[in-house]
Amino acid sequence: MTDDLVLRRQVCFALYTASRALTDVYRPILDEFGLTYPQYLVLLVLWERPDDARTVSELGTELRLDSGTLSPLLKRLEGAGLVARRRSAHDERRVEVGLTEQGRALRQQVDHVPMCVAQATGLGVTELVALRDTLTQVTDTIHRQKEQ
């Protein structure tokens, strides 16, 4: 068979597997806080400006997720008491998502999480930064092509 079709040769498979492996590292850690990885990502965005609410589509732009994914996820975060949702006063179509006090407080508790995970990769800081930048570049290239 064509060599290119061999599983182990494919970058995409390496990416798919590495992504799931890293999520596996996050799972037991985040589980202590009752969070899933995508829920944690939403909180990361909100923690960047803890006092500002974001609309669902702003969160979607940051995380590249649509309302079909975010709507139920945000409902679960709201159910957990970590975020509050309310319709925008200016534009009733928008839903503004903000942190609750509990959601803000959680930030300190998960402070150590990224370091734990980075360590699990076995890579040094330089390699991690290089890897991240390569991946970001790939993602951006793909999305630029999509838009055209």
Added chain:
Amino acid sequence: MTDDLVLRRQVCFALYTASRALTDVYRPILDEFGLTYPQYLVLLVLWERPDDARTVSELGTELRLDSGTLSPLLKRLEGAGLVARRRSAHDERRVEVGLTEQGRALRQQVDHVPMCVAQATGLGVTELVALRDTLTQVTDTIHRQKEQ
């Protein structure tokens, strides 16, 4: 906030996003064959030795997926007429998954797919190989830690 908690700094987010972006590239291509990306991965394994059947757990080892994921996926591939499943004669617990003639024939048609996708990344061959190897290393490191 702690810099480490900023979304854009995190390798894991870059990985998560890049993985989804690449799957996005695959989707319209594989859609023509009625395949999803994980289904395509199963076929890649089977195409490596087109005349040999594999058990569900062998596929699971290759792809790092469990029967909870594979059982329904294989049923769908069987429904599409691409694979055949049958209980092993030696060991009635095992289910052997083999390609049908149609499944073998599909191989030629998807021959060009990896090149399309590699091109979409915007990376050269050298960079792709380096990226793949780094990712494989990360995955292996994580899995080795798990086993201990």
Added chain:
DNA sequence: GCCCGATAGATTGTGCACAACTTAATTGTG
């Protein structure tokens, strides 16, 4: 030969992802 633990696969339930569609609100244009 019979039980016990281990193994293989299937099933159930939860939570993403994503496409397709729906509803409601808003904006632009005549």
Added chain:
DNA sequence: CACAATTAAGTTGTGCACAATCTATCGGGC
């Protein structure tokens, strides 16, 4: 102002992932 086109979010349906559980089979020790 009216109304068509657009936009924001939610809903529905499909298909992974994965944990937990279940069933059937197998293998070893007695």
